[in-house]
Amino acid sequence: MSNNVIIFDTTLRDGEQSPGCAMSLAQKKRMAKALASLGVDVIEAGFAAASPDDFNAVASIARDIKGPTICALARCNDHDIREAGRALQEAEKKRIHVFIATSPLHREHKLKMTKEQVVTKAVAAVTLAKSFTADVEFSCEDALRTEKDFLAQVVEAAIAAGATTVNIPDTVGYTTPTEMFDTIHFLKTTVPNIKQAIISTHCHNDLGLAVANSLAAVEAGARQVECTLNGIGERAGNCALEEVVMAIKTRANHYGLDTGIRTEQILPSSRLLSAITGSVVPRNKAIIGDNAFAHASGIHQHGMLSHPETYEIMRPKSIGRIDTSLVLGKHSGRHALVDKIKELGFDTASEDIERIFADFKALADRKKHITDADIEALVFGQSSTGPWQLAQMQVTSGSGDTIASAAVVLVGPNGSEHREAATGDGPVDAAFKAIERAIGMEVHLEGLSVNSISEGIDAQGEAQVRVRYAGQNFHGRGTSTDIVAASVSAFMDVINRISRQMAKAS
Numbered sequence: 001m002s003n004n005v006i007i008f009d010t011t012l013r014d015g016e017q018s019p020g021c022a023m024s025l026a027q028k029k030r031m032a033k034a035l036a037s038l039g040v041d042v043i044e045a046g047f048a049a050a051s052p053d054d055f056n057a058v059a060s061i062a063r064d065i066k067g068p069t070i071c072a073l074a075r076c077n078d079h080d081i082r083e084a085g086r087a088l089q090e091a092e093k094k095r096i097h098v099f100i101a102t103s104p105l106h107r108e109h110k111l112k113m114t115k116e117q118v119v120t121k122a123v124a125a126v127t128l129a130k131s132f133t134a135d136v137e138f139s140c141e142d143a144l145r146t147e148k149d150f151l152a153q154v155v156e157a158a159i160a161a162g163a164t165t166v167n168i169p170d171t172v173g174y175t176t177p178t179e180m181f182d183t184i185h186f187l188k189t190t191v192p193n194i195k196q197a198i199i200s201t202h203c204h205n206d207l208g209l210a211v212a213n214s215l216a217a218v219e220a221g222a223r224q225v226e227c228t229l230n231g232i233g234e235r236a237g238n239c240a241l242e243e244v245v246m247a248i249k250t251r252a253n254h255y256g257l258d259t260g261i262r263t264e265q266i267l268p269s270s271r272l273l274s275a276i277t278g279s280v281v282p283r284n285k286a287i288i289g290d291n292a293f294a295h296a297s298g299i300h301q302h303g304m305l306s307h308p309e310t311y312e313i314m315r316p317k318s319i320g321r322i323d324t325s326l327v328l329g330k331h332s333g334r335h336a337l338v339d340k341i342k343e344l345g346f347d348t349a350s351e352d353i354e355r356i357f358a359d360f361k362a363l364a365d366r367k368k369h370i371t372d373a374d375i376e377a378l379v380f381g382q383s384s385t386g387p388w389q390l391a392q393m394q395v396t397s398g399s400g401d402t403i404a405s406a407a408v409v410l411v412g413p414n415g416s417e418h419r420e421a422a423t424g425d426g427p428v429d430a431a432f433k434a435i436e437r438a439i440g441m442e443v444h445l446e447g448l449s450v451n452s453i454s455e456g457i458d459a460q461g462e463a464q465v466r467v468r469y470a471g472q473n474f475h476g477r478g479t480s481t482d483i484v485a486a487s488v489s490a491f492m493d494v495i496n497r498i499s500r501q502m503a504k505a506s
């Protein structure tokens with residue numbers, strides 16, 4: 001038996017069945033291109049008979065995407081199969097995927113067919129599909145709730161009619177890994193012609209078991225896994241491509257198998273899909289979530305600094321992520337803090353570390369995100385937050401005769417609240433004036449610049465403010481996706497630096 005697992009990607013078909021994940025033709029083509037460079041073996045491009053748009057998407061992908069086999073889904077009826085054949089006409093490598101439900105529930109209540117009628121339909125469908133392409137896949141929808149002997153009968157008939165892949169879907173995500181293993185093992189040992197076809201699996205995630213069930217099928221002898229990027233799909237989704245592929249790769253010592261996926265392209269492809277569908281991947285999602293390679297606790301961070309394999313079973317680069325991140329926060333320890341201080345280019349004497357560490361812990365208890373600027377301030381013996389905090393700000397501005405104004409609420413050193421408003425030459429000027437009034441401090445603005453430090457419509461702006469106060473120059477920095485907010489944050493930074501210096505001097 002081959003040790004290669006065929007990756008059948010159905011992001012564009014079952015994935016698109018996720019509520020809210022509909023894609024335009026251009027988006028599907030962009031995604032298909034990304035899937036081809038990711039190295040999937042089969043792209044299920046759509047259900048050609050579903051609508052003119054679906055037909056065009058399949059036809060266009062079939063014409064333009066080279067490399068993977070392009071597949072179209074069809075019910076077991078002549079019209080669907082002919083539409084699939086027509087849409088796939090120009091494909092370099094094409095597959096028609098026909099399916100019919102086999103479980104008693106679906107037979108009786110949905111299809112209103114007897115077992116014999118289901119078998120007859122399946123055989124006729126495979127036979128017709130074979131007239132368009134040699135590569136025909138047959139799926140027994142709801143296979144895992146089908147009587148085992150009937151399942152074996154349908155699979156045998158479909159193979160005899162020419163199916164080259166037989167797919168055993170857990171359509172409703174009902175099965176367990178052991179049941180899945182037993183079912184595939186049963187088919188392998190019961191169906192006389194099973195060796196003439198590749199056994200495939202297609203698992204849904206209703207109980208969160210889609211990946212586990214797919215891997216169980218593979219262990220029992222399935223050599224094709226149907227999956228989607230980010231695990232999108234009908235209801236709770238499908239087996240996640242990134243998870244099943246990385247499980248096979250990372251546990252090659254267990255499975256002894258491989259896939260043709262270029263795993264370094266997993267994250268870029270996943271991000272493209274999120275951008276196209278607008279569906280955000282949860283931070284803790286395996287492989288592709290923002291936290292998947294982030295370490296926040298001191299003991300883990302120390303381990304990671306000693307040897308990455310202590311707490312990481314895969315390297316971030318293997319899925320296309322630049323690096324691991326050690327997130328500094330309330331759970332961090334001295335090792336991670338010292339590492340960050342060194343990374344920022346400081347050579348801090350060991351006697352200073354205890355003081356910096358104590359200040360760091362106090363700050364981390366108050367602040368969720370510790371930034372490089374915070375660490376810098378701690379090294380310099382300052383707390384970057386306070387004594388003044390901007391609690392609220394509202395600015396108004398417009399074109400023509402509109403007068404820009406700003407209202408601010410600041411919280412002062414003793415927790416006292418200071419409210420002020422001002423008008424100015426634009427919203428930034430108005431906000432600076434309102435802040436000065438609220439604090440009772442007047443500074444001379446020497447310069448303000450705002451630069452983009454990331455790309456795109458939601459780029460982060462970094463503002464730098466230079467002011468003169470009591471004969472000295474001070475400098476502040478702030479970032480935000482909003483340029484007024486970035487400027488105000490830089491101004492608050494400079495005001496706080498001045499206030500801290502004055503407090504030290506008094």
Ligand SMILES: CC(=O)SCCNC(=O)CCNC(=O)[C@H](O)C(C)(C)COP(=O)(O)OP(=O)(O)OC[C@H]1O[C@@H](n2cnc3c(N)ncnc32)[C@H](O)[C@@H]1OP(=O)(O)O
Pocket residue numbers: 014017047049050051074075076077099100101110111141171234
């Ligand atoms: C488990 C899966 O993910 S299966 C794939 C799901 N994908 C889709 O459904 C694609 C989008 N679907 C559609 O656009 C539409 O459902 C269409 C165009 C395919 C069909 O629309 P309609 O003809 O109006 O039928 P509708 O969807 O309401 O009902 C399904 C019909 O197909 C029949 N049917 C369902 N599965 C199969 C099958 N595998 N083989 C043959 N007939 C089937 C049903 O019995 C029902 O028949 P009936 O109209 O004689 O009662």
Ligand SMILES: CC(C)C(=O)C(=O)O
Pocket residue numbers: 014073099139140141142167169170171172202204
């Ligand atoms: C068409 C089949 C493979 C399917 O999507 C399912 O059973 O979930």
